Amino acid sequence: MVSTDLKQVAKEIRGLTIECISSIGAGHIGGSMSIIDLLTVLYYKQMNIDPANPKMEGRDRLVVSKGHAGPAVYATLASKGYFPKSELMTLNKFNTNLPSHCDMNKTIGVDMTTGSLGQGISCGVGLALASKIKNDNAHIFVIVGDGESQEGQVWEAAMFAAHKKLDNLFVFLDSNKLQLDGYTKDVADNGDQTLKWLGFGFDVHIIDGNNIYAIDGAIEQAKQNRGKPHVIIMNTVKGKGVSIFEKAGIASHSMPIDEETKEKALEELGIKGE
Numbered sequence: 001m002v003s004t005d006l007k008q009v010a011k012e013i014r015g016l017t018i019e020c021i022s023s024i025g026a027g028h029i030g031g032s033m034s035i036i037d038l039l040t041v042l043y044y045k046q047m048n049i050d051p052a053n054p055k056m057e058g059r060d061r062l063v064v065s066k067g068h069a070g071p072a073v074y075a076t077l078a079s080k081g082y083f084p085k086s087e088l089m090t091l092n093k094f095n096t097n098l099p100s101h102c103d104m105n106k107t108i109g110v111d112m113t114t115g116s117l118g119q120g121i122s123c124g125v126g127l128a129l130a131s132k133i134k135n136d137n138a139h140i141f142v143i144v145g146d147g148e149s150q151e152g153q154v155w156e157a158a159m160f161a162a163h164k165k166l167d168n169l170f171v172f173l174d175s176n177k178l179q180l181d182g183y184t185k186d187v188a189d190n191g192d193q194t195l196k197w198l199g200f201g202f203d204v205h206i207i208d209g210n211n212i213y214a215i216d217g218a219i220e221q222a223k224q225n226r227g228k229p230h231v232i233i234m235n236t237v238k239g240k241g242v243s244i245f246e247k248a249g250i251a252s253h254s255m256p257i258d259e260e261t262k263e264k265a266l267e268e269l270g271i272k273g274e
Contacts, residue, residue, distance in 0.1 A: 033072065066144060083108055149173065166229045204233065
């Protein structure tokens, strides 16, 4: 069972994400907001991690293959105590430890450098295989975008994961139906994602990806299914949580957030800005 407190945590992480991006005036708000409910469940309930020991052996790992959602990851890490929340205001600035896309060599708590779409899932598969070899019982979580799923490397990784029966691998498909250049169905239609992942040998779950209870329940159910890797297809809303970002659609991929927009967004969330 998920504590209702997680809903408040998700709201606070959304606020931190908005403040983080507004500190540089523009950024990837849409794709960041759509995965915050998932990040909340992972970091506050599901993942075996220790912010005081970020390199702990046998820890669970998260690979955000859609690396442009870095601001949401940083907000979650700061919320969890990996580094001070004040550091969020350095996003993408000179000498920052928080570049626009996730970088394991710069940011405490980030386990894989990502941003070149399609590559993160391959890294996640490698981590899952290494965990099996080491027998450390770690779970490997990977977040993939639906636009990103047009990359052939995604499916090569999926084929290998199923072949190796990597049941410690959990892929989350952020299916918000939008990508940089338009709707995914118009740019390069992915077809029926459920049938695709089933065809590649995955244990498949389909949920409302902005529902904390559904996310947690799907992960728990997937953990009971042994012998094959898992994919949780999350139907999400780009910009979820704030109407101006949700209504922006394609424009929310990277959009300006000035002081006025920030204050309106925080007010809608019921959060007082710093």
